[in-house]
Amino acid sequence: MKMKKGLTLALAGTMLFSGLLAGCGSNNNTNAAKETNNSAAAGNSAGNTSELKPYELKMYLIGGPQKDLDLVLKEVNKYTQEKINATLNITMFDWGDYDKKMQVITASGEPYDIAFTSSWTNDFRRNAANGTFLGLNDLLDKYGKETKEVLDPRFLEGTKIKGEIYGVPVNKELGQQWVWRFNKKYVDKYNMDISNIRTLDDLEPLLKTIKENEPGDITPLAVPKGFKPFMPFDYVLGDELPIGVYMDSTDGKVVNILETPELATSLDTMRRLYTAGYLRPDVATLEGIDNIKTGKWFADREITQPYAEKGWSRSAGYEIVTSPMHEPYVYTQSAAGSMHAISVTSGDPERAMMFLNLLNTDKYLRNLLNYGIEGTHYKKISDNVIEDLPAMQDSYAMPGFTLGNMLLTYLHADDPADKWDAFKKFNDSSKEAPTFGFAFDPTPVKTEVAAINNVTKEFMPALYTGSVDPKTYLPKAAKKFKEAGLDKVIAEVQKQLDEWNQTKK
Numbered sequence: 001m002k003m004k005k006g007l008t009l010a011l012a013g014t015m016l017f018s019g020l021l022a023g024c025g026s027n028n029n030t031n032a033a034k035e036t037n038n039s040a041a042a043g044n045s046a047g048n049t050s051e052l053k054p055y056e057l058k059m060y061l062i063g064g065p066q067k068d069l070d071l072v073l074k075e076v077n078k079y080t081q082e083k084i085n086a087t088l089n090i091t092m093f094d095w096g097d098y099d100k101k102m103q104v105i106t107a108s109g110e111p112y113d114i115a116f117t118s119s120w121t122n123d124f125r126r127n128a129a130n131g132t133f134l135g136l137n138d139l140l141d142k143y144g145k146e147t148k149e150v151l152d153p154r155f156l157e158g159t160k161i162k163g164e165i166y167g168v169p170v171n172k173e174l175g176q177q178w179v180w181r182f183n184k185k186y187v188d189k190y191n192m193d194i195s196n197i198r199t200l201d202d203l204e205p206l207l208k209t210i211k212e213n214e215p216g217d218i219t220p221l222a223v224p225k226g227f228k229p230f231m232p233f234d235y236v237l238g239d240e241l242p243i244g245v246y247m248d249s250t251d252g253k254v255v256n257i258l259e260t261p262e263l264a265t266s267l268d269t270m271r272r273l274y275t276a277g278y279l280r281p282d283v284a285t286l287e288g289i290d291n292i293k294t295g296k297w298f299a300d301r302e303i304t305q306p307y308a309e310k311g312w313s314r315s316a317g318y319e320i321v322t323s324p325m326h327e328p329y330v331y332t333q334s335a336a337g338s339m340h341a342i343s344v345t346s347g348d349p350e351r352a353m354m355f356l357n358l359l360n361t362d363k364y365l366r367n368l369l370n371y372g373i374e375g376t377h378y379k380k381i382s383d384n385v386i387e388d389l390p391a392m393q394d395s396y397a398m399p400g401f402t403l404g405n406m407l408l409t410y411l412h413a414d415d416p417a418d419k420w421d422a423f424k425k426f427n428d429s430s431k432e433a434p435t436f437g438f439a440f441d442p443t444p445v446k447t448e449v450a451a452i453n454n455v456t457k458e459f460m461p462a463l464y465t466g467s468v469d470p471k472t473y474l475p476k477a478a479k480k481f482k483e484a485g486l487d488k489v490i491a492e493v494q495k496q497l498d499e500w501n502q503t504k505k
Contacts, residue, residue, distance in 0.1 A: 158335020167339030175328030175430025275465030448485030
């Protein structure tokens with residue numbers, strides 16, 4: 001990749017520039033000067049910004065639109081102009097719209113610089129394979145080396161395709177662990193012990209209690225159509241497709257999950273829960289669910305992180321407690337759970353990487369984008385602890401895990417002081433799944449993968465939520481999957497996985 005002339009200058013010049021910034025008069029810039037001492041990311045990677053032409057970075061993020069986004073961006077842009085002579089133009093698409101909107105933008109060829117991507121929306125593997133995203137190895141080495149230094153190496157390992165990195169991972173929880181979440185109000189009311197609730201069968205008596213004793217508008221198991229029972233598989237192509245390796249596999253055998261006893265048992269249980277009225281009748285078509293906002297729910301499921309209960313409770317305005325379904329594992333997909341990619345249509349990929357490096361190493365910028373403006377959206381209780389002001393709830397509640405290095409963000413008063421240390425310990429303790437680091441190349445079976453994706457959409461939401469009888473519909477689904485080429489895809493996955501495993505020996 002051709003780089004702009006003169007971007008790599010002496011460190012002395014960088015330090016001089018940083019010193020000039022520290023002397024600026026505004027309160028925010030004073031804070032910024034204090035908070036960037038530990039990174040020096042902008043200067044070190046951007047070089048002498050006086051040689052950079054002004055540039056506006058166009059960025060797409062996922063999450064509900066924020067009333068005060070433009071207000072915050074004015075402050076962000078003052079800072080980024082000083083650091084890398086660039087301003088930021090962010091467009092946000094709501095959770096349920098983001099994937100479709102980005103597909104339209106990609107298909108149109110619209111120029112943009114940075115987009116949120118992951119293993120679960122705006123699929124980075126699909127986009128990388130289609131040539132939508134730039135390979136980032138060189139850019140990270142030249143303008144993102146400070147970001148690489150703060151990341152657990154497994155983040156980047158899990159986002160490689162044939163040795164090339166296609167996304168800058170958000171530094172957050174690396175392992176993936178599903179938990180049952182509970183509305184504590186009902187746990188306390190019925191004196192429930194949730195400490196050992198792991199499976200659907202464990203959960204069933206609690207759901208029964210809620211159904212029998214609470215009004216009909218309280219949903220016992222409040223999940224939308226994306227719900228899937230937890231099963232002991234490493235889903236090689238994502239958990240939408242029934243292709244996996246057992247978590248305790250020693251031979252790396254790829255299995256058709258539709259034919260496993262674990263799936264049959266789970267679907268029978270889900271059917272029983274559905275017919276008992278523990279889920280919403282329309283769950284198979286329910287795109288999202290607003291029970292957290294209304295409080296009219298008892299249990300759901302979510303991926304956790306250390307002390308996640310406190311954040312969920314703060315957002316909900318009432319207490320939420322959890323029980324883990326399993327131990328944390330690092331999957332290829334979990335390493336790619338939240339990332340930023342640079343588009344091939346970017347007018348200045350180098351500047352895009354400079355900004356991402358800032359976002360992941362500069363505490364002032366990271367917190368400004370996350371929490372808004374000090375005195376407007378939050379107030380500081382101490383150097384690293386904040387309290388939300390009403391404007392944060394009303395006008396600027398950004399989804400923090402989508403924005404860059406979370407370990408730089410301020411704590412709230414009810415956060416444990418060791419929160420970010422707990423994240424590091426959680427990541428260190430997470431075991432690698434059997435296929436961690438394996439990136440399947442769908443090219444040889446592209447048609448079949450598309451076809452089985454369509455069968456998944458047709459059958460699996462209804463089956464996984466218990467909305468249809470699995471004794472009738474599982475055989476129908478299995479037949480359709482085979483007709484669509486599932487066996488051929490499994491054979492190709494097995495072939496590539498065997499070859500990949502050989503390279504590890």
